[in-house]
Amino acid sequence: MSSIKEKLTNMFSKVMAGTVTREEGTMLINHLAKEDLVETVRELSALIDTPPSGVFPKTILHTIALARNKSFNNILVAALDHKNEDVSILAAEELARLKTSEAKDVLVEHLASEMYHVRKASATALTQFPDGLEILKDHILGHSEPFFRLTSAQALIRAGKSGIEAMLSVLNSGNADAVASIGEALIASSKDLGNSEIPMIFEALMMAGDRKDTQSIVALLKVAGALKDKAKGFEGYVIAFEDHQVDSVRQEAEQALKQIKAAIR
Secondary structure, X not given: OOOHHHHXXXXXXXXXXXXXXXXXXXXXXXHHHHHOHHHHHHHHHHHHHOOOOOOOHHHXXXXXXXXXXXXXXXXXXXXXXXXXXXXXXXXXXXXXXXXXXXXXXXXXXXXXXXXXXHHHHHHHHHOOOOOHHHHHHHHHHHOOOHHHHHHHHHHHHHOOHHHHHHHHHHHHHOOHHHHHHHHHHHHHOHHHOOOOOHHHHHHHHHHHHHHOOHHHHHHHHHHHHHHHHHHOOOHHHHHOOOOOOOHHHHHHHHHHHHHHHHHHX
């Protein structure tokens, strides 16, 4: 009789060839799990790391995920750390789909991964949880390393208007490192910001002015300049800081106006 490894290898090869559907594949792995759960999990994990010739690791993980078998959840957790970004992203998405506190805890833990694609996948998946935006805000405010903070800030931007609202609220914290990360993320994503999100940047700029929060003002003026032609119609918000008493604010306002005017000529 064929071993579990041989049965799985043969099945995944047929999935890739199109002679077996992934849904049919789930039937096999669930059946094998009933016969010998420990060995089935061991072989599935090994195949993700070392797939058969012509079989993608993501295909294996996707088939496992479609099985909707709680016994395979630890495979998803392990796959989050996979060197293949597609595998890591799929694992994070499936953990988010579970919506369990255990899955959330795993994703939070991986915000501290040394691998960028693992942090990115985990942060993006966390935005699917009801308290995910707050978790990412806390991470930005609390982590000491700028690259780690930046990953969470970028995930908030990808979450759309609610994510950007959460991110901009960090500017009220007075946390210098967090403010710097927010500014960097917004500048890097300035081309992707939509029409509904642009006014939020300038509203945050004026609020920072009301608070006399120099660091946030400078950070947001840099963002305003990076928006270029998208900032058309909002020049007045920048002009308001041209005569500011702080040199760095005046200089940044002048630079932002130059960038905006150059883009809309």
